Amino acid sequence: MTERQLKIRQQAFALSVCTIVFMIVYNLCTWHATSLENLPSFTFDFERSIPFIPLSIIPYMASGVFFCLVFFSCKGGHQLKILTWRMLFVTVVAGLFFITFPLQFSLTKPEVSNTILNLPFSFLQTFDSPFNQSPSLHITFAFIFWSVFKDLTKWRTFLLIWLILLGFSTLTTYQHHVIDILTGAILAHISFIIIPYRKKDPKHRNCHLANYYFLSGWIFIAAGLLFHQYFGTEGLLFLFPALFTMIIGYLYQKNVSVVFPFVLTVKQNIRQSGEN
Known part of the structure; x- marks a missing residue:
């Protein structure tokens, strides 16, 4: 064979x-x-x-x-x-x-x-x-x-x-x-x-991180729609963190460095302090 x-x-x-x-x-x-009677549905x-x-x-x-x-x-x-x-x-x-x-x-x-x-x-x-x-x-x-x-x-x-x-x-x-x-x-x-x-492959590390952000994004979307359904339009505020986490997940998936400016500044200050 x-x-x-x-x-x-x-x-x-x-x-x-x-x-x-x-x-x-x-x-x-x-x-x-x-075998069940009166099954519910959710819309x-x-x-x-x-x-x-x-x-x-x-x-x-x-x-x-x-x-x-x-x-x-x-x-x-x-x-x-x-x-x-x-x-x-x-x-x-x-x-x-x-x-x-x-x-x-x-x-x-x-x-x-x-x-x-x-x-x-x-x-x-x-x-x-x-x-x-x-x-x-x-x-x-x-x-x-x-x-x-x-x-x-x-x-x-x-x-x-x-x-x-x-x-x-x-x-x-x-x-x-x-x-x-x-x-x-x-x-x-x-x-x-x-x-x-490929959990142990460093090249796929960002993809693993991306999945956590994507999962959070989908949960935020579900939460936003559910809160909107039962408590009003304020629930749609959950869509903002959903969009935010989805974007971060996409950047991680594409191996784009996801570093906020203030984090970069802190690292630079720590490095400079160490040199002094």
């Missing part, structure tokens, strides 16, 4: 394990939710203004393709191992939330007149369910997919745009609520922190 054949075999095995675990967890949670007031866009079903359904593709996009055994553990981790954790805090989608989905576009919606109606909402695994998986796709040299920009469209499609296909998106993003970044990639 050649090295390439062995690599493909390992990738196929990892894909199979994650697929089996996902199917077991997802269907078990769906069965549990269907923000502004979600009534989100349009239903049938065409967005195309990027939404691409998640299944990416689920398979990402395992064969790993460049080495270590990256494949990290990807596999992250996928298993978020699947199991999401399943625990689906069972502990079951939610269902509450908006009425309009009829799709286009015959071709109606096919994937019919597929969702048959094989998917309005349960297993928060956190959205579509969103969580999208972040994890990008952690692998960003290292590719070809199709990188295309995949990024498609993943962004996938994220928006969870709302415009009326499959998820905003709270599902936020918790999905939070879960993804928790997995990045708990299961880091």
Whole structure:
């Protein structure tokens, strides 16, 4: 068996394990939710203004393709191992939330007149369910997919745009609520922190730090919207620290030195004092 054949075999095995675990967890949670009565749902007031866009079903359904593709996009055994553990981790954790805090989608989905576009919606109606909402695994998986796709040299920009469209499609296909998106993003970044990639490599130190800032940013966004929902517009003040932490996270991710002027001044004064 050649090295390439062995690599493909390992990738196929990892894909199979994650697929089996996902199917077991997802269907078990769906069965549990269907056995309950009067399942709650959570929506923000502004979600009534989100349009239903049938065409967005195309990027939404691409998640299944990416689920398979990402395992064969790993460049080495270590990256494949990290990807596999992250996928298993978020699947199991999401399943625990689906069972502990079951939610269902509450908006009425309009009829799709286009015959071709109606096919994937019919597929969702048959094989998917309005349960297993928060956190959205579509969103969580999208972040994890990008952690692998960003290292590719070809199709990188295309995949990024498609993943962004996938994220928006969870709302415009009326499959998820905003709270599902936020918790999905939070879960993804928790997995990045708990299961880091090349933790001991100094070149990736800033990326590890960036995940803490991104996680804080998503938590601030969720807090801001929740406070706005229940206590008024003052809650939107949380969006300022959210933006601040997101920017810092982005700078760390791009290996841009994140040093405030007053910190630099203090270091210079300490150095000068030592020389004197």
